[in-house]
Amino acid sequence: MFRKILIANRGEIAVRVIRACRELGVRTVVVYSTEDRDSAAVRMADESVHIGPAAAKRSYLNVPAIMEAAFRTGADAVHPGYGFLSEDADFAEVCHANGIVFIGPPPEVLEGLGDKAAARALMAQAGLLVLPGSQEPVDTAREAELLVDGIGLPVIIKAVAGGGGRGMRIVRERADLIDAFRQIRATAQMLFGDNRVYLERYLEHARHVEVQVLCDSHGNAVHLGERDCTVQRRHQKLIEEAPAPGLPASVSVTMCQAAVRGALAVGYVGAGTFEFLVDRDGRFYFMEVNGRIQVEHPVTEMVTGIDLVAEQLHIASGRPITVRQQNVRPTGTAIECRINAENPNRDFVPTPGRLTEFIPAGGPFVRVDTFVSAGARVSPSYDSLIAKLIVWAPDRERAIARMVRALDEFHVSGPNIHTTINFLREVLQCREFRESSHDTGLVDQLFVERRQLTSG
């Protein structure tokens, strides 16, 4: 096991990694920006290094600064969390070249999977079903038109370098295609410095289901079951749960096996997630691989009893996975709600500011992963996630009741601060979610219904 780990991240995930390290007896170093100098992670870590100003480009994305921090503290591994440099092949390479273990997949695997068009092709080769679409990035509007003639509408245009729900757009009318194509190329260039895009058929009324895998460097791979992340706004997840409700057991089994097959095919090492879209007939299509720990990993931890961050550390230190597939037995239902400082009534615009009140939920089978407390400031420089509320119950109905109860207990306020709490409660209580008949359009649909209610 490692002696000292540097955490190249902030917020709740930095705290999550520190907790795992503490339990394993591993010392921790966090790097922080000026904005985060009073953060929970800085307080909890054994050491901390100030690496730059608020702007992520100069702090949490600043590779030389993070490497310097690793050298000066003598860290033997780096945990990148999620976002920031977590899937950056170059950063992983720099770590290796400097004798520091990158806790994540090998650089060449990240490189291969980071190109979403290439990942699709790799997984199709491994026998996974992919949605009809372009084999290669689409460079001209004419090519896009020809493709649409072949695969039909609607289509989704996605940035090859995209991620985190950014850099994608759905096209339902042929007349919109060329405009959308140009616009998403420009957006991709701006966001990722790479204007390449690809097209695939867009599935209406689909469920977003993903499979958690663990692979070690000895060729062992297991899956820890699936998570349903269908409740999204602007392609970003709001509620996640395990297991996927209403998914036939046979579909779940074949999907999980497909993910393991895909992981082995690309030489995956570490904790990873295979994302699929599932249509109403139970057909599932590969979308992408997330080569990192994910925000929603706690739901899998709650149903399997496996500490995913601890497993990441074991795998990165070269040990074989101790968990056997037959011993992975997901039990009950876990649900996670993302409590974001944003205003659902204004298209989820972030509402940074000072928290005058922060009272988290508690009680049996309730877990809160957060990094804020009353008096803390939600920074406009980073994402709006302030807490993850996770509950477990023996079945889905009781898990929903427990989550509603926990949301009732959760109080967050401050000047200018809005949160997703009330909206999350509304989703949990709506008929579609309770019956698990919802699809990725649920959030938009709720807003349409609201408008109809207020105008009628």
Place this chain on the structure above:
Amino acid sequence: MMNGFRPHQYSADLEAVRQSLSRLIEDIPIKPRAVRVRAGKVAIELEWDPAEHVVRTPDQAVAVDERLRQEPVATATESTAESKRHLRAPAVGVFYRRSAPGAKPFVIEGDIVEPGQQVGLVEAMKIMIPVETEERIRVVEILKPDGESVEYDEPLMVVELVDVAQTAEECQEI
């Protein structure tokens, strides 16, 4: 304290400075904690312990101030806290005071530095990030030794703002 002073280049200056300095020291009732000498455009800097300012009698304080006003050779730096500030590390890395081992330092204590002039560098992963000043300053104290590991925004030097008009006047007097 004759940091970086090279007598073989400035022997004439040195002799002049040495004489002025010994005259000056003799005339001062409270001996300074530090004396800084610069040979280039000739600057002498005296520094007293802040504690001494507190304990000395008002008479002595007046005496010191008057002596200094009468003494045209010296530039006293009884700077107030407001005019002093820190030059801070632009990045996490290793702080260097010179461009290469064996080279002369970018600055030494007492130097007056023009806006945009380099006063040090921070090396992060073989990338050299210059430490520069945006204002006309005097280097009062260098806080980090050569080769010291520093964090982003860590104070490297105590400096004070130097008024352009004021220094021009001083140069004429010298």
